[in-house]
Amino acid sequence: MAELLFEALAVPACHMASTALLALCLIGAFSGLAVEAGAGGCHATPVYAGHSWHEATFRQDVAGSTLSRYLRDLLLAACPDLRLQVLPRKALTQLKKRCCYVSLDFEGDLHNPARPHPASFCLDRCSACLSSERFRCPEPIFQPGLIGRAGPGLSTLAFRALQRVPATLRTRLADTMVLAGGSTLFPGFTERLQLDLEAQSRRHGYGALQPRLVAKPAVAQQYGQAAPWWPHCTPSSATG
Numbered sequence: 001m002a003e004l005l006f007e008a009l010a011v012p013a014c015h016m017a018s019t020a021l022l023a024l025c026l027i028g029a030f031s032g033l034a035v036e037a038g039a040g041g042c043h044a045t046p047v048y049a050g051h052s053w054h055e056a057t058f059r060q061d062v063a064g065s066t067l068s069r070y071l072r073d074l075l076l077a078a079c080p081d082l083r084l085q086v087l088p089r090k091a092l093t094q095l096k097k098r099c100c101y102v103s104l105d106f107e108g109d110l111h112n113p114a115r116p117h118p119a120s121f122c123l124d125r126c127s128a129c130l131s132s133e134r135f136r137c138p139e140p141i142f143q144p145g146l147i148g149r150a151g152p153g154l155s156t157l158a159f160r161a162l163q164r165v166p167a168t169l170r171t172r173l174a175d176t177m178v179l180a181g182g183s184t185l186f187p188g189f190t191e192r193l194q195l196d197l198e199a200q201s202r203r204h205g206y207g208a209l210q211p212r213l214v215a216k217p218a219v220a221q222q223y224g225q226a227a228p229w230w231p232h233c234t235p236s237s238a239t240g
Contacts, residue, residue: 018052020045023180027214031169032176035158035193037141037183039064044158046165046173056164058157062144064183067137068092070147071100074133084128095121096137102188103135104195106143110136138186142196155196159204162211174211 005011017025020034020043030050036043042060046053072092075084099119109115110132120129140146142153152160162174179190190213197211 018045018047019043019180020052020057021047021050023178024176027176027178029176029178029214031173032178032214033158033161033173033211034178034180035154035184036179036181037063037154037189038181039183042141042154042157042181042183044154044161046161048165048169048173053161053165056161058161060141060144060149060151060154060157062140062147062149063181064093064096066147067100067140067183068096070140071096071133071137074136075128075130078131078133079128097182097185099130100134100137100186102138102142102186102192104188104192106135106139135188138183138189141183142192153196155193156200158193158211159197159200162209163204171209174209175214177211177213179213 002014002016005014019036021030023034023036024030024032024047031048032046034043034045034047036045040061041063043057044059045057068089069092072084072087099121103109117134118129118131119134120127136146140149140153142155144151144153158177162170165173179193184190194211194213201207201209201211
């Protein structure tokens with residue numbers, strides 16, 4: 001890339017930086033913990049004095065693209081319509097972005113039919129109603145085992161990243177956590193991550209460690225309440 005910039009485009013200078021550092025720079029910080037969830041992967045990266053702490057960086061491969069495929073599987077299981085099998089990836093991605101959210105109590109929501117907020121949608125003359133699929137779709141980011149993937153979820157990786165840095169820096173980095181990437185835009189994502197990190201801190205005897213998210217995505221939609229819904233994804237009173 002640098003060769004292309006310098007030789008083909010005659011760029012006079014360039015600076016290469018990690019996405020974790022750039023996420024922190026957005027809030028004017030050079031030290032902290034960047035939690036990223038994009039299309040191809042999720043990362044938890046500690047950054048100190050402008051340098052990524054590679055030995056304490058953790059990655060998982062469950063991210064946006066995986067969730068889109070998982071949503072297709074959930075839809076087919078709930079409504080075995082052959083037209084759902086041929087929905088384009090872009091349509092599934094838009095449906096995921098507009099209709100799905102992260103549950104703050106996954107097991108409770110899963111076993112209580114009254115909790116999900118159903119939403120109906122219509123794509124290419126194919127209509128259906130999303131119920132528990134709305135919060136089951138993003139859950140593999142926190143529980144990869146739901147789709148048969150080994151390894152811990154993103155919350156655990158973020159906590160392990162904090163554990164891996166020296167104790168003298170742990171609180172400072174935990175006080176400056178930022179979220180980055182499109183898959184962090186699910187309503188409820190920030191609150192779920194915060195709850196999980198606080199629970200793990202208590203469980204492992206880090207009672208004084210209070211991870212604090214200082215930068216998070218702005219999301220208008222909240223659990224199926226009034227929001228800028230996708231034109232073909234509307235709240236429904238049906239249970240699906």
